[in-house]
Amino acid sequence: MNPTDITVHQKSRTFDIAFEDGSAFSLPFEYLRVYSPSAEVRGHGTGQEVLQVGKRDVGITSVAPVGNYAIQPQFTDGHNTGLYTWDYLYKLGAEQAQLWQQYLDRLHAAGFEGDTGRDPGAVLPGTDGHTHHRGCSH
Template sequence: MNAPTPAPIPSRVHYHKQSRELELGYSSGETYRLPVELLRVYSPSAEVRGHGGDSAVLQVGKKHVGLENITQAGNYALKLYFDDGHDSGLFSWNYLLELATHQQAYWDNYFKRLEDAGASREPAGIHFKQL
């Protein structure tokens, strides 16, 4: 059995702060923009994915999450530092390309899980009671 072909390494990684999107550019000329919210809710960390089986933890209230920092982990991944304090997942080049090329399926799955849980992408806010 052959090992899977490794994903190409982006020649350019750029964070668009205003739109909260991570852009990956490849030497082939292809570019992808990944919303930070998608990256956050599909973080490869154990905190998000769980510890096996169906133990993934649904991430809610992440619509406005951004990035504070990005570092490269060796030649195989990026470490993303989210502004909500989450920073424990390493995003391999393969996983980033998978998210980039199948974004709609990941969004559809996330929206369905939110709906099933009666949860929201919006952060929990302070609700004032009128007197």
Template sequence: MTEHWPTELRISTDRKTLNIVYDDGAGFSLPAEMLRVLSPSAEVQGHGPGQKVTVPGKRDVMILSVSPQGNYAVRIGFDDLHDSGIYTWRYLRELGETGDRLFAAYEAELAEKGLSRDR
């Protein structure tokens, strides 16, 4: 994949969406819930194979902050106090391009485990 850099990064006024535009014109609106439950943090992804955690109850989560991490990523802080994920430009683009499929897989995991987006 060719590296593309963001030219714009903006939190929506309701704090439920992160909007990102890349230098090739591609733009994505990434829901806070998706960013939270697919966080690249070890708390969500685990420390090794098979340790990924399915995070329920984040339908109404909001973005509190977006802080630069060098010139390659941002750290996103959420109102549930999760803020340990470092979202690279590449990962944010991946979420923009394949987020629907990844989120559908997350919803299937919730159902399989008897969990809900609301609790």
């Protein structure tokens, strides 16, 4: 499934994406960063995931299209190896509450419960300082 609209909100640090089926998600940059599909974050197998800490204020400096199936964001902490496919972004949106809670639980278990205070479901997208791509097909 392809996206129909993508907006990057720099001020509120959210990435909005809408899909052909009418679904629309607002994904905080922090959430995207800690769930990067890169090997650096995911490891090389189940149980090999690397807990990402200190990403509360991470930004996105650019978003490059990768073919017709993904994007590759450049984060302000230097991370740029994650290829976010449309299917993966859809999954991150559809399962946001559950995945965010899993992340908070992992932070708590590792003693980093104060590392983030952001609740992705409560973040409202801003209206200024954003990049907008209407009818995005890349």
